[in-house]
Amino acid sequence: MSDSITTEVIRHGLLAAAEEVARNLCRTAYNTVVYEIHDYGIGIHDANGDVVADAPGIAIFTRGNDAGIKKAVEFLGAEAMGEGDVFLLNYPYWSSAHTLDTLVFAPVHAANGELIGFSSCRIHVLDLMQKDAGYVLDSTDMYQEGIFFPGTRLYQGGRQCDDIFNIIRFNSREPERTIGDLQAQVSACHAGVQRTRELADKYGADTLVEAMRTINEHGEKLARLALKELPKGTWQASDFVDSDGVEKDKPVKMDAKVTITDDEFIVDWSESAYGVKGPINLPYGETEALCSLVFKSLTTPDTPVVAGNFAPLRVVTREGSVMHAVPPMPTFTLWTGLLAGEVILKALAQGMPDVIPASSGGDVNSMMGLGVNPRNGEHWHEATNEAVGFGGHAGGDGEDGIMHFSEPGCRNNPVEVLETKSPMIIEHYGYRPDSAGPGRHRGGVGVSRAYRFTSPSVGIGLVYKTVSPPWPIAGGRPGVPNGMTINPGTADERNASGEYSRLEAGDLLVNATGGGGGWGDPFERDPAAVAHDVRNGFVSVGKAAEDYGVVIDPATGEVDEAGTAARRAVVGA
Numbered sequence: 001m002s003d004s005i006t007t008e009v010i011r012h013g014l015l016a017a018a019e020e021v022a023r024n025l026c027r028t029a030y031n032t033v034v035y036e037i038h039d040y041g042i043g044i045h046d047a048n049g050d051v052v053a054d055a056p057g058i059a060i061f062t063r064g065n066d067a068g069i070k071k072a073v074e075f076l077g078a079e080a081m082g083e084g085d086v087f088l089l090n091y092p093y094w095s096s097a098h099t100l101d102t103l104v105f106a107p108v109h110a111a112n113g114e115l116i117g118f119s120s121c122r123i124h125v126l127d128l129m130q131k132d133a134g135y136v137l138d139s140t141d142m143y144q145e146g147i148f149f150p151g152t153r154l155y156q157g158g159r160q161c162d163d164i165f166n167i168i169r170f171n172s173r174e175p176e177r178t179i180g181d182l183q184a185q186v187s188a189c190h191a192g193v194q195r196t197r198e199l200a201d202k203y204g205a206d207t208l209v210e211a212m213r214t215i216n217e218h219g220e221k222l223a224r225l226a227l228k229e230l231p232k233g234t235w236q237a238s239d240f241v242d243s244d245g246v247e248k249d250k251p252v253k254m255d256a257k258v259t260i261t262d263d264e265f266i267v268d269w270s271e272s273a274y275g276v277k278g279p280i281n282l283p284y285g286e287t288e289a290l291c292s293l294v295f296k297s298l299t300t301p302d303t304p305v306v307a308g309n310f311a312p313l314r315v316v317t318r319e320g321s322v323m324h325a326v327p328p329m330p331t332f333t334l335w336t337g338l339l340a341g342e343v344i345l346k347a348l349a350q351g352m353p354d355v356i357p358a359s360s361g362g363d364v365n366s367m368m369g370l371g372v373n374p375r376n377g378e379h380w381h382e383a384t385n386e387a388v389g390f391g392g393h394a395g396g397d398g399e400d401g402i403m404h405f406s407e408p409g410c411r412n413n414p415v416e417v418l419e420t421k422s423p424m425i426i427e428h429y430g431y432r433p434d435s436a437g438p439g440r441h442r443g444g445v446g447v448s449r450a451y452r453f454t455s456p457s458v459g460i461g462l463v464y465k466t467v468s469p470p471w472p473i474a475g476g477r478p479g480v481p482n483g484m485t486i487n488p489g490t491a492d493e494r495n496a497s498g499e500y501s502r503l504e505a506g507d508l509l510v511n512a513t514g515g516g517g518g519w520g521d522p523f524e525r526d527p528a529a530v531a532h533d534v535r536n537g538f539v540s541v542g543k544a545a546e547d548y549g550v551v552i553d554p555a556t557g558e559v560d561e562a563g564t565a566a567r568r569a570v571v572g573a
Contacts, residue, residue, distance in 0.1 A: 006203060006211065007215065007520065010539055014053035014196065017119075021044075021188045022040065022042045028188070029182070035411055035414060036113075037384065038409055041058055042055040042057060043065045043066070044468065046116075048070070049066050051066050052306055058409065059407065059409065060293055064095065067289075068103045069105055071094035071151070071181065072150075075150060086105070086159040087106070087153055090150045091151050092283050092376065096146065096284075098333075102128075106192070108196045110197075113255050116209055119191075119193045120189065121185045121191075122193075128178065128179050129171040130144070131145070134370045135237045137278075138500075141328040165399075169481040173379075212316055221230050224299050233417045236257040239346060239463075240253055255272045263312065266313075278330060280336045281321075281322050281329045283324075289337070290340050291313060293341055296309055299312075315456055322326055336464075339465050342405075353394070356515055358517030360391050360444075361516060362388065362404070365482055366383055367484065367511050370457065371518050373421075373455070382417075384444075385407065386449060386511055386513045387513065388404050388482070390402060392520070393475055401447045425454060426451060435514060435515030436515035437479035439475075439525065440475075440520030440522065441520055448511065452507060453503045456505060458501065461495075464484070466481050466482050468481070472517035474521075482514040484496040485512070486510075488508070527559045530550040530552070534552045550564050
């Protein structure tokens with residue numbers, strides 16, 4: 001039997017196991033998206049597939065791992081999962097992600113052969129013969145999005161399944177890096193299996209299984225206690241993805257109706273767009289995962305993720321809609337899953353404006369490049385996400401230039417790495433002045449990074465919230481939206497957001513991210529705080545006067561009190 005002290009020791013042992021999985025992955029992966037950006041999801045799960053410990057990366061991956069493991073068990077049968085087996089799943093409607101977000105998992109067995117859990121690792125691999133190298137932006141069905149593995153053995157009984165690796169090798173434009181990354185996942189999962197098995201050997205398999213159950217029961221209790229403290233009611237909001245990548249002049253509606261009771265937190269997406277042609281449709285598992293991220297942030301943000309945290313959450317969708325893809329709907333460009341979380345927050349802000357922040361810049365603003373590197377003649381393929389400004393809130397200003405909340409465990413790719421591994425020169429990188437939404441508490445500012453390409457390349461602009469601005473709260477003003485532009489200010493200026501662009505040597509691509517929305521009336525902001533923002537380059541002298549009614553002496557950076565009083569009097573009148 002597991003007493004409370006033993007359970008707590010086991011809980012920390014499982015968390016350490018998950019962290020070791022992540023560290024092994026980062027040490028062995030071939031792809032900078034994995035070891036620099038931390039585009040991964042790691043989990044240790046019980047025999048039902050429910051997560052009991054994770055290592056933070058992309059937050060929505062972990063619940064997606066739960067869903068994927070459960071589908072694979074349903075498809076293959078638990079009895080078919082032997083010791084030493086390792087499985088690959090990337091069928092989107094089961095794995096809760098697109099084809100390149102490969103889920104690798106391995107069963108954990110006790111000494112007597114009993115299945116007691118799973119170790120999982122999901123990453124973004126570079127190529128599995130999707131129709132376009134790098135990323136697919138305009139597929140219209142699943143068959144254009146790569147090769148599918150519906151819970152396929154990479155290893156059986158500890159022996160590598162060469163036939164599967166050969167299929168992958170001949171169905172990838174980048175076989176060495178793709179197979180290298182898959183093997184890194186296998187190695188990482190093996191570490192999770194070993195450490196979990198060691199806990200079973202040390203404390204007994206029955207004790208470990210009981211501890212896992214207790215961990216999730218405790219996680220559920222914490223969530224239900226927190227749920228009772230939230231305001232009760234129903235609120236509804238919508239926002240838009242710029243387009244589906246096929247019908248580029250048609251924004252795609254995301255609509256969330258959120259109901260909070262003492263017992264449930266319900267998110268209903270039924271009024272979202274239906275029959276979307278392009279690949280921004282979400283598998284149900286990812287929709288559930290993004291809702292889980294918001295729910296956890298409101299209820300149990302200070303404790304590690306366990307499946308029990310999400311027991312009070314109920315997600316309602318309409319099959320065939322953008323929030324619930326069914327075969328053969330295209331799902332490759334899963335940006336809806338990154339943007340939709342803030343639609344839930346927009347709804348909740350109506351009922352709890354003193355708790356919910358205004359919208360962030362609203363996207364992860366990813367730039368992906370690929371081509372042939374003239375320095376060595378080798379193919380290159382690199383990507384990075386950019387930070388955004390967070391929304392102002394009742395307690396203060398939004399944070400400046402941090403990763404979007406859909407990827408809280410992730411980082412961006414350093415300048416030195418990008419310039420070393422690709423024919424790109426970073427010409428500037430810094431905060432984006434005047435991008436923050438004005439308010440008594442302003443939004444955070446976004447950032448801007450400029451890439452000069454030194455040889456012909458492809459630039460892929462994974463940015464899908466450039467039209468609808470970051471929304472404010474309580475009388476604040478919107479932030480400036482995201483934008484990605486090629487050769488800005490020239491005769492060859494063109495949009496790169498949501499585009500697969502051919503670039504020539506000398507072309508400049510600028511990725512400018514959005515600022516957060518403001519909270520409260522900007523004219524209630526302390527003039528000294530406005531002056532501080534001007535001195536730090538967040539707000540220009542002109543915008544200080546226009547948005548806040550604060551006149552700043554450009555020579556000293558101090559408030560012109562007489563000018564400010566006169567300016568505010570005129571605007572107030």
